[in-house]
Amino acid sequence: MSAIVCSHVDKAYGATTVIRDLNLSIEEHEFVVFLGPSGCGKSTLLRMLAGLEDISGGEVSIGGKVVNDLDPGDRGIAMVFQNYALYPHMTIFDNIAFGLRRQKVPAAEIRKRVDAVSRTLGLDPYLGRKPAELSGGQQQRVAIARAMIKTPKVFLFDEPLSNLDAKLRNHMRVEIARLHQSLKTTTVYVTHDQLEAMTLADRIVLLKEGVIEQIGPPAEIYLRPANMFVAGFIGTPNMNFVEVTVGRTGNGWTLTGAGTVLSIEGRGFHLRHGDRAVLGIRPPDLKTAGAAGILQGTADLIEFHGNDALVTFGSGGKEISALVPARECPALNAPVRYTFEEEAIHLFDATSGASLRKQ
Amino acid sequence: MRPGRLIGKAILALAGFLAVFPLLWTALNALKNNVDIITRAPRLVFTPTLANIGYIIGRDSVLTGLYHSVVACGSAVLIGVVLGLPAAYAVARYPNRWAGDIQFFVLSLRFLPPVAVAIPLMVIWLQVGLYDTLPALIITYSLLTISVIMWLAIPAFQSVPNEIEEAAFVDGYGAYSVFWRIALPVAARSLAGAVAFSFVLVWNEFLIALMLSSSNAKTLPIVASELSQQGMNVPWGILNASVVLLSLPPLLFLGVLSGFLNSVFRQKKT
Numbered sequence: 001m002s003a004i005v006c007s008h009v010d011k012a013y014g015a016t017t018v019i020r021d022l023n024l025s026i027e028e029h030e031f032v033v034f035l036g037p038s039g040c041g042k043s044t045l046l047r048m049l050a051g052l053e054d055i056s057g058g059e060v061s062i063g064g065k066v067v068n069d070l071d072p073g074d075r076g077i078a079m080v081f082q083n084y085a086l087y088p089h090m091t092i093f094d095n096i097a098f099g100l101r102r103q104k105v106p107a108a109e110i111r112k113r114v115d116a117v118s119r120t121l122g123l124d125p126y127l128g129r130k131p132a133e134l135s136g137g138q139q140q141r142v143a144i145a146r147a148m149i150k151t152p153k154v155f156l157f158d159e160p161l162s163n164l165d166a167k168l169r170n171h172m173r174v175e176i177a178r179l180h181q182s183l184k185t186t187t188v189y190v191t192h193d194q195l196e197a198m199t200l201a202d203r204i205v206l207l208k209e210g211v212i213e214q215i216g217p218p219a220e221i222y223l224r225p226a227n228m229f230v231a232g233f234i235g236t237p238n239m240n241f242v243e244v245t246v247g248r249t250g251n252g253w254t255l256t257g258a259g260t261v262l263s264i265e266g267r268g269f270h271l272r273h274g275d276r277a278v279l280g281i282r283p284p285d286l287k288t289a290g291a292a293g294i295l296q297g298t299a300d301l302i303e304f305h306g307n308d309a310l311v312t313f314g315s316g317g318k319e320i321s322a323l324v325p326a327r328e329c330p331a332l333n334a335p336v337r338y339t340f341e342e343e344a345i346h347l348f349d350a351t352s353g354a355s356l357r358k359q
Numbered sequence: 360m361r362p363g364r365l366i367g368k369a370i371l372a373l374a375g376f377l378a379v380f381p382l383l384w385t386a387l388n389a390l391k392n393n394v395d396i397i398t399r400a401p402r403l404v405f406t407p408t409l410a411n412i413g414y415i416i417g418r419d420s421v422l423t424g425l426y427h428s429v430v431a432c433g434s435a436v437l438i439g440v441v442l443g444l445p446a447a448y449a450v451a452r453y454p455n456r457w458a459g460d461i462q463f464f465v466l467s468l469r470f471l472p473p474v475a476v477a478i479p480l481m482v483i484w485l486q487v488g489l490y491d492t493l494p495a496l497i498i499t500y501s502l503l504t505i506s507v508i509m510w511l512a513i514p515a516f517q518s519v520p521n522e523i524e525e526a527a528f529v530d531g532y533g534a535y536s537v538f539w540r541i542a543l544p545v546a547a548r549s550l551a552g553a554v555a556f557s558f559v560l561v562w563n564e565f566l567i568a569l570m571l572s573s574s575n576a577k578t579l580p581i582v583a584s585e586l587s588q589q590g591m592n593v594p595w596g597i598l599n600a601s602v603v604l605l606s607l608p609p610l611l612f613l614g615v616l617s618g619f620l621n622s623v624f625r626q627k628k629t
Contacts, residue, residue, distance in 0.1 A: 052525050073531025085522035089544040099530035146526075 003028045003063060003154060003186040004049065010057035011044055011210070018044050019210040022058070026188065031180050033197040034190045036207035037233070042190045043158055045207070049188060050079050050156050063153045073102070078147035079156040083163055084139045086131035092118075092142050093127040099150045117149045137168045144179070157189040161196065173199060194234055198222070206230055228278060228353035231346055237283045237310055240320045243350060248273040255279055255347075259316025262294055264342050269356045271347070277356060280346035283310060286322035286338040293337025295320060299330045311336060382606075388599035396595045411600035421601065424582030429608065431496040431568075431578060432561045438497070439504025439557050444550065446505070447512035448538055452524070462513060468506040477570040484571060491575045499567060504557040511553035515546045551616050559609045579605055 004026040011019040019041045026032050034042035047053040049060060051072035060067055067075045078099075086095050093114055100110045118124045121141045131139055140160060147155055160176070161169045177200055180187055191197055197204050198218040206213045206221065214226040225231035231239050244257035253266035257279065271277075286295070297313035297320070309329040312321045313336050322338050330336050347356040388396050390407040415421050450458050468476075480499055481490065489495040519542050527537045543550070568578045583601040587593055 050525075050529060052528065071531075071533070072525075072529045073533075077529065079526070079529045081522040081526060083520065083522055085520065085526040087523060087527070087541060087545070089547075098527070102531040102536075146530075150530075 002026060003030070004188070005061045006045075006049075006058065008058035009045075009048065009055060009060060011041070011048060011053065012056045017210065019048075022210070022212060024205060024212065024215070026186060028186055029184045031187045031189065031200060031202045033201035033204050034188065034207060035194060035197040035201075035204050035233075036192065036213075038192060039209075040207040041210040042192075042205075042207050044210075046156055046158055046188060046190045049075075049154070050077055051075050076153035077156055078150045078152035078154075079158065080140075080143045080147050080160045082159040084131070084136075084143040086139055086142055086146075088131050091128055091130060092123060092134070095131065095142055096123075096127075096145050096149055099146065103150075113149055114145075117145045120148075121145050136164050137172060140164065140172060141175075144176075148179075148183070151185075153186065155185050155187040155189075157187065159190055159192070162191070162193070169196075176200065194236070198234075206233065208233075224355070224357060225280075225346060226355050228280070228348045231280050231348070231355075235282055237321055237323060239280045239282050239346070240286075241348075242279045242281070242318055242320070244277055244279045246271050246273060246275040246277050257316065258295065258318045258320070260294055260296075264345070268358055269347050270358060271356065276350040278348040278350050278353075280348060281340055281344060283321045283323040284308075285340050285344035286320075286324070287340060288322075288324055288328045289337045289339035291337070292339065294339045296335065296337045299332060299334050299336045302329060302332055304329070385599050385602050388595060389603045391596055391599075393594065393596055396599075408596075411594075411596035412603075414597055415600045415604055420577075420582050420585075421579070421604070424577050424579040425604070427493060427496075427572075427576055428562060428579040431493055431500055431576070432558060434497045435500030435504045435561050436554060436558045438501040439508045440554055442501075443505040443508030444512055444543070445538070447509045448516050448542055450509070451513045451516035452542070462510070465506045465509045468502065469510070473566045477567045480567065481570045490571065491573045493576050496568065496571055496576050496578070499571060500561045500564070503561055503564070507557040507560060508553050511556065512546070512550055515549035515553065516542055518549070519545045555609075555613050555616055558612055562609050563605075 002025045004024070006022055006024040009019060009022040009024075010017065022045065034045060036042045044053055048055050049062070051067065051070060055068050062075055062077065072079075087098065090098065096114050096117060097110045100113065105113075114127070115124070118127060121144060123138070123141055123145055126134055126138060126142075131142065134142065140163075143160070157176070161172050164172060173196055176189075180200075189196075189200060201218055203215060203217055204221050205215050208229055214221055214230045216224075221230060222234055225234060228241065232241070242258040244255040244262075247254040247256060249263065251265075253264050253271050255262040255264065255277070262279075295313075295315045297315040299311050299313045301310075301312040303310040303312075304326065305323075307326055308323050309326045310321055310323050311330060312319055314320075320338075322336075348354060349356060387403075389411055390409070391402070391405050392408050392410070395402050395405040450461055484490040484492075484495040484499075487495075523545065524537050524541050527541045532540065563580060564578075565580045565584070568576075568581055572578070572581065579601075583598070583605055586597055586601055
């Protein structure tokens with residue numbers, strides 16, 4: 001049975017539609033990440049699952065029960081907020097126990113469960129303190145403890161790590177992953193950070209302007225993006241896009257653009273002679289080539305990353321980046337040539353942006 | 360020390376002196392005989408007397424005035440808290456299309472010159488038959504306290520992070536519990552300031568009290584002012600003593616309030 005089902009869900013504020021006819025089904029024990037640029041409706045969608053936003057249209061059910069008109073407290077969910085949202089006037093113990101007190105759990109059992117949860121998260125030394133006396137990472141742990149203790153059907157995380165510094169963020173990300181491995185609670189996690197999404201998710205739901213662009217496991221989203229938006233959003237450094245014209249040849253296809261002509265077999269794609277398309281190629285897929293390079297130009301920007309270097313060069317009036325091992329890094333303004341495998345390319349329809357890949 | 364800092368400190372000291380000295384001087388004068396007060400050169404060393412204070416406390420009119428003030432201001436502040444705080448919370452958290460107008464209306468009560476409010480109020484109470492009674496004063500003062508408390512409490516409630524209240528909703532609490540258990544305690548510090556301010560405002564209120572009372576509902580400021588109307592020979596010592604008496608309740612109120620807040624919010628060290 002699916003843990004969460006959204007069918008034909010809409011959300012509008014007055015005349016502005018934020019989410020449009022959204023359909024999504026999340027399995028039991030699954031870790032699903034809502035990913036997208038800011039303003040894509042991912043947080044709104046999460047808050048609709050939590051019951052903090054009204055559902056303008058459609059139906060949301062959690063654990064097989066329609067929850068449209070249920071209060072947040074009756075939905076069997078627990079939520080971790082971006083700014084932790086701890087109760088500042090209560091001790092850590094009371095913060096964690098607050099939800100249980102509402103459920104009229106006996107005091108002795110509350111004490112037992114708070115102790116257990118705080119031991120798991122390493123919070124026992126701080127139970128008597130107020131939130132303001134804790135560091136950001138510790139506060140976030142309290143927020144997670146507060147969510148865990150209710151043993152909810154679903155965990156909801158709203159950008160929980162974005163207030164932490166980079167190092168702590170990595171650390172907490174690993175902790176959240178471990179926690180999910182041991183608790184197996186269905187989790188919905190909102191982030192704009194694709195690294196978090198890639199590392200944590202069983203499936204990523206990629207949203208843009210309130211519409212799902214693609215749903216799939218991280219690898220599928222990365223390797224087989226459904227459209228140009230997904231391809232451009234996922235992967236750092238960003239995918240290169242080159243407008244090309246498709247041509248038919250005897251045993252394959254040619255792609256003409258950016259000052260070069262590329263011959264491919266094109267079996268994996270829906271192609272038609274004369275079509276205009278967009279060729280996508282990720283910077284790490286470009287390999288340094290000798291005289292037989294497909295793309296060539298002058299290296300006009302070099303960013304050193306450590307192991308690798310990002311070389312940006314102009315080819316046929318188009319800026320293209322290649323991520324190459326640092327030792328192959330060319331000198332600035334030197335002529336460069338790069339090649340790539342046909343398996344590495346993505347092709348999109350020039351007008352709709354949809355992938356031309358055969359399913 | 361650099362001259363800039365020196366000048367800064369000097370200005371600060373001067374400002375502090377200007378603020379504190381009149382209070383101190385009033386308190387000292389309350390302990391002086393009239394001869395010590397009306398000397399040409401101010402006297403710091405004198406034989407203190409409790410006669411002024413004794414006179415003040417001994418007079419029935421002062422005690423009645425004190426009683427009226429405490430009852431009228433206490434009740435008005437209580438009504439202001441009971442009605443004003445929930446109203447402010449509702450405007451802050453559940454704004455409807457009237458929220459802006461409500462805020463402006465509440466504030467506009469303070470724009471009007473008090474006389475413009477006092478005269479119609481006097482007529483109203485006369486017609487209702489409650490002129491010169493405590494209930495009339497309490498209700499009138501409640502208008503002041505409700506508006507001041509709302510005006511100050513709306514931003515206080517707005518500054519409580521929304522997520523904290525949402526977290527309580529997710530924890531299963533309803534709107535009323537969230538108000539009591541989250542919004543009130545989190546905003547308590549600013550709210551206490553609002554309540555204290557409203558108390559001081561009505562405690563020191565003179566004009567409306569003057570116009571709404573002739574004999575039966577005189578508050579302490581009215582009684583104190585009457586002390587100066589006893590002929591040419593102004594009893595300065597007695598006046599100063601009455602000022603001290605007038606200033607004590609707000610000070611006590613603030614002291615108790617801040618002490619209460621400190622005990623609630625003292626951070627526990629483990």
